Amino acid sequence: MTAAVDNPLFARLWVVLAAHETAKIKALRMENLAGLSGRVLEIGAGAGTNFAYYPDTVTEVVAIEPEAHLLEHARAAAAAARIPVSVTEKTGEALANDPAGDEPFDAVVCSLVLCTVFEPGTVVRQAYSHLRPGGELRYLEHVASAGSRGRVQQVADATLWPRLFGNCHTHRDTESVITGAGFEVLAARHTWTMPRWAPVPVSEFAIGRAVRPS
Ligand SMILES: C[S@@+](CC[C@H](N)C(=O)[O-])C[C@H]1O[C@@H](n2cnc3c(N)ncnc32)[C@H](O)[C@@H]1O
Incomplete structure (x- = not known):
């Protein structure tokens, strides 16, 4: 049984941040979803x-969001979307117990979420098990950096960052974690969402497509 996700302050902050994303982040979101089709988790x-960024070739998005305030916003965004989107209150870890997961998905999308889940390995394995063979995981995630920025990240993680x-x-x-779950990476690159000199621990991003081998 996974712990509940209850982050009322962060959830309110995230709604504001998400409404003021830079052109670079918007372009990365679009790139992460480009070319998808069929059913997406x-x-x-x-x-x-x-x-708003899913292409029209996507026939259905089944989304999960465990935080109550964000769930409300996600449902409002789903109602306004061009394509059919449903949102369920659930963690990625709890997908293991999902009887609705019988029909496999054509793609799974993770953006800015594997940094936050309780058990990234479990969530990525769940993503794998909910994909049809040949289905793709699309990911856009900030990642561990090398060198002194990496050391700053480790201190941030051991102190206040996760709490805030x-x-x-x-x-x-x-x-x-993605390759460890059995995915084969088809294409991936790193990019910076802020100037490299900026002392921000979440500016190196990985964007990629990984496939569940057929
Ligand atoms: C930084 S936000 C990113 C939201 C969204 N993916 C995006 O790209 O804007 C992280 C999200 O992960 C959700 N989250 C936290 N723990 C989770 C878990 N165990 N399973 C699934 N989602 C989780 C949070 O509630 C929040 O919506």
């Missing part, structure tokens, strides 16, 4: 920011 949808930002961890090696 989105894990930890937040305020539903991705919903809804369990966000800055130093997760998310790409190893």
Whole structure:
């Protein structure tokens, strides 16, 4: 049984941040979803920011969001989306017990969420098990950096950062978690969402497509 996600302050902050994203982040969201089609599972949808960026070739988005305030915003965004989107209150870890997961998805989307979940390995394995063979995981995540920024991230994670930002961890090696679950990475790159000199521990992002082998 997974702990409940209850981050009322962070949830309110996230709604504001999500409404004021930079052009770079918007472009990355669009890139992360480009070319998707069929049925998509989105894990930890937040305020539903991705919903407006799905291409029309997506026939259905089934989203999960465990935080009550964000769930409300995600449902409002779902109602306004061009494509059919439903949002359920659930954690990524709890997908293990999901009887509705019988029909596999064509794609799973994770953006800015694997930093925050309780058990990234479990969530990525769940993503894998809910995909059809050949289905894709699309990810856009800030990741652990090397060198002194990495050391700053480790200190941030051991002190206040997760407490302030809804369990966000800055130093997760998310790409190893993805390959460790059995995914084959088809394309991936790192990019910076702020100038490299900026002392922000969440500015190195990984964006990629990984497939569940057929
Ligand atoms: C930084 S926000 C990102 C939201 C959204 N994915 C986006 O791209 O805007 C992190 C999200 O992960 C959700 N979350 C936290 N723990 C989770 C879990 N165990 N399973 C699924 N989602 C979780 C939070 O409630 C929040 O919506």
